[in-house]
Amino acid sequence: MTEMRKITSPETLKAMAQPLRRRLYRLLSQLGPSTAGVLAKKTDSDPGQISYHLRELAKHGFIEEAPELAKDRRERWWRTTPGSSTWDTADFDTPEARAIADTVKRQMIADEFERAVQWEKDRDEWGAPWNRVATSSESTLFLTPEELAELNDELTALVVKWSKRGREARAEGRVENRESVFLFTHNFPERP
Structure with a gap:
């Protein structure tokens, strides 16, 4: 069983304050390993911008390279790091650190509501079995x-x-x- 990673560093948490980074992390969680090019298409973003954000996520331990998946030296694959992360706003006690924690939490909640609203819009496309268990x-x-x-x-x-x-x-x-x-x-x- 992989360990739970407790985030207490404001700089680490700040890496998730950027909306595109949160979306990239979620996509890697959902899709599995992927390249910047594939993620750029999924997010309708510039591959260079995606590569930058992937490196930032890796720098803070949220994702890692998956070199064994590359077909050549130019291809870079990324995956989420094993295990889960957790954090508590109470662990961020300076005003600056608390502002980061509060911002990330608000953004996460907004994302969760947006995803729930999207589910409600699309639920008929999923058919009866998924609608019965959702x-x-x-x-x-x-x-x-x-x-x-x-x-x-x-x-x-x-x-x-x-x-x-x-x-x-x-x-x-x-x-x-x-x-x-x-x-x-x-x-x-x-x-x-």
């Missing part, structure tokens, strides 16, 4: 921070259990350290 969920739970962290590691199917726990606590007057927690999920197929 879901969205919204719940308000009454949890402590520790319980929310635990819930984050569980599957969406457990939301009903945690919702019941919060309702019982509220009804019994056990309200200390509990807040309403908004949980928002979308699961849907997506093509690059």
